[in-house]
Amino acid sequence: MRIKQLQVKNFRLLENLSVNIEDDITLIVGKNNTGKTSLFEVINIFTKSSQEISFEDFSLSTILKFKRIIDFINRIDFKQISEKRKDLFEKIIQNQTPKVQLYIEFEYDIENDSLINLSEFITDLDEKRNDATILVSFESLNSLGIYSSFLNRENKEVDLISWLKENVKKYYQLNCYAIDRDSDFKKEIEINFKSKIEKIVSFEDVKASRTLDDTKSDKNKTLATGFSHYYRERDKTKEDVKRLEETLKQVSVDLKNEYEKVLNDVIVDLNHFGASTPITIPQIEIDSEFNSEAVIKNNIKYYYRHDDINLPESYNGLGYSNLIFMVLELTSFIERFKNSSEEKKSEFLTILIEEPEAHMHPQMQQVFIKQITKKINDAKLNGINIQLIITTHSSHIIAEAGIDLKKGFDRIRYFNKINGNLEVNDFNNFKHKKSDTETFRFLKQYLNLHKCDIFFADKVIMVEGITEKMLLPMMINKVAPDLNKNYISILEVGGAYTHKFKELLNFIKVKTLVITDIDSVQLENNRKACRVATPDSVTSNATLKNWLPKKTTIADLISTEVKDKFEGKFIRVCYQISENTENLYIARSLEEAIINRNLVFFKGKFKDLNAENLEVEVEVKSKFELLKKIDFDGSLDLYELSPKKEEKSQFAFDLMTFKAGIEDLSWNVPKYIEEGLEWLAKDE
Structure with a gap:
């Protein structure tokens, strides 16, 4: 027996959330403030007798519903309408009055599971079905009475929301029902429903706010x-x-x-x-x-x-204390379950762990999840069924438990806010694993070998190489400083592999900028690298050819409009373009684009102090190893200036460390990257 699905309605950020639960480990991941903790809170409040719900736990959308109902009632004179219409309006008010609800759907094995404790919640006689659903609902006893009492309040200066905060518990209570998800059937469980739920599943939790001390x-x-x-x-x-x-x-x-x-x-x-x-x-x-x-x-x-x-x-250290404490707690939960008397024993155990990575370094996080997985498997061998639900911000825990050779990404539930609405992406629905096994295998290997930051990022930037990755923080500060307010995951994947992230990025709907090179080559000359202006040249970049904007010739890429560089609302590609109407030159690589954009800067001079502490005039190019011997006043071939592979990082370091004495000399970001970063910074 196990929990198959949890559904929450109108609790804090969880307006209408459904989460499928794995039979072993389920990882709840995503950005901050996406309702991960709220999921654990509603489970504890609705299934444990010591917890209570308050008006602050209602979702924001319910506030508007309460206000609309008051407006509706104010427009009706109940003394002047018939009893039939009065009954109709009362039913409308009752149905529209917000409820906070938790659905727990169970799946059982008819042949091997004992159904004694679950039987009260089984609502069908179909032998082919093996599910049962419990609904716990915080709902009004007398909806019309709530609004009548508010309208007749003594202090008319108290608004509806303030009044509900003080009085909601007088008019609301927790009720429990056995329901049939395939029909409208609903049966109320009137007595000791929390103890009845506990006889089916024992919920134990380890909170993020663990009290540690070093x-x-x-x-x-x-x-x-x-x-x-x-x-x-x-x-x-x-x-x-x-x-x-x-x-x-x-x-x-x-x-x-x-x-x-x-x-x-x-x-x-x-x-x-x-x-x-x-x-x-x-x-x-x-x-x-x-x-x-x-x-x-x-x-x-x-x-x-x-x-x-x-x-x-x-x-x-706190990391060791936290690790040992959690292992002891988990062991205690298992011991309690194992040693419970028959009248108190549950059918199975579900453990909720919030952010286990607190204070742990990466290796310790991986050790923790390995050992916990082993403990669960050992318990199952001894007849104890355990489901573990973990909320985490750890890419290492995802890499260890969320990317499995057999299960793939199936254990991951990605919480994301889209236009203020919470969405849950269940990686069991990530169909790409079946349609393109080679790409799926690449993603598993890449995300295992590198950090899985993509699952926690507010926004993502994908770059080709180390130069872009090194310079991006400076570029962001120059043209899109607002991006520093977000958590940005910068993935270095190379132009040949970027397109393999297409399905994953579309699935999790995270705003992504792909920065790549136009990579012009000659078809007639064995695909040798060439200047962008070379007639009939094509791109060798797999991202541009196979994903965005899905064009091969350099001429087509140059003429591509901005609107065609998007995939939906969340993904945009940028590659080299001309800087302005006066500078129509188009670079082939990032370094070439930087030099082209900053010709005036590299030709410049500034005053500095020499070894004798005397002020002297210094050429900007002298601070760049690549450019020291270049004559910027003579015939300049920018294509030939582009650094070789081994010179790229040196050029990036020179840019990062350049300091122009007391004068304000600064280099500018190439236009294609500037446009991309400005788009990424906007919060549409």
Whole structure:
């Protein structure tokens, strides 16, 4: 038995969210503020008795619905309409009044699973079906009563939203239903529905806000807390546990006798107080009690062994503390599940872990997810069914658990906001894995070998080589500084492979700029590199030929309009173009384009101080190894100036480190990149 799907309606950012859950590990990834934490919160609130919902948990869209209903009611005079129309309007109001809802869809094996606990929620008799759905709904008891009470409020200055914040719990309650997703059938579960859900699935969670401490005060005692939780869930019938409990009992008896000897005098004195007065002080007795869990937490000191020295817990890094704490918590959950009495036992266990990567370096993150995967598999071999749902911002956890040789990307659920609306991309629907296995294999290898930042980025820039990657931060500061407010993932993939990301980028709908070279070659001369202006030349760039703008000849690429450099709203390509009507030259590569755009800059001079601290005039080109011997006043061939492969990084470093003394001399960004970055910076 397992959870097949979770659906949430009207909870915070989750207006209408559906998430399919894998049978082992599901990774919830995406940019910040896309509702990942809210998913865990609604599960805890709706399935655990200690949690409550408040008006602030309603989604923003429901605020407008409440206001529309009030406007609707204000336009109706209920005293003047018939009972039939009154009943109709009341039904409309009841149906339109917002509800916060959680749907949990289960899938079961008819032959192997016990259906005793789930049977109350199974709504069909079809032997071919193996699903059941629970709906937990925070809904109004009397919708018309809510608005009537608001309209009749004493303080008319209180607006609707402020009034609802104070009064929503009077008119709302959590109800539970067994529903049939294929029909309108709905049956209310009236008594102890949370305990009934817990008999089916036990939800356990490890929150992101874990209390860790690496200061000398050691006040949080992470190890002590973790070990005490683990001990609490241990099977108390085991011999080692029984021996420990017996030892503590004997220690309690011995200490009681010693306490009485040490404290006897003061007890006798206390018993004499109040003699000959109406005040009677109760007799004081001393006993010694040892709670084994408290002893493990408060009376045992935990150390890390370092060479031949035992170091206190606080001397170890937060990463290790976090790793050990989470492993202990997960082990405790499994022990609790395994040792639960029959009347409290759930059918299976679902563990929610929020951002496990906190304080961990990359290798530790990969170790963590490997070990957790092994622990889940071991538990399943022992008959314990566990589903793990993890929210993460770690590309290393994705690389380790989300990109599997067998499952591919299937464990990944990508949360994204499109025009203010939350979308979930389920990689089970990433059909490219079937239609183009070679490309899919490349993506798996690339994302394994490089960071999976693409899954967390606000925007993506794809570049061909190291020069572009090195210079992009400076280019962004020069022409599109607003981009610094976003998290930008810069992927260096090369023009021959960029087009292989087409399906992935379209699937996750992240705004992407592809910066590539026009790469002109001669067909008649064995596809040898040539000047862009060479007649009948073509491009060797696979991105331009096979993806955007899907043109081969250089003439067609030059004449391509800006609108044809887009794929939908989210992807744009840019490659070399002329700088302006006065400078029609088109470069073949980035370095050539930079030189062409900055001829005046490279010809310039500035004043600087020499070794004797005297002011001298210095040529700008002297600061660039590539250009030192170039005569900019003579006949200049920009194509020949373009650096060879081994000179590209040197040219980039020279640009990055150029400083023109006290004068304001600066190089400019080539037009094609400037246009692309300005588009990327806009938040359409």
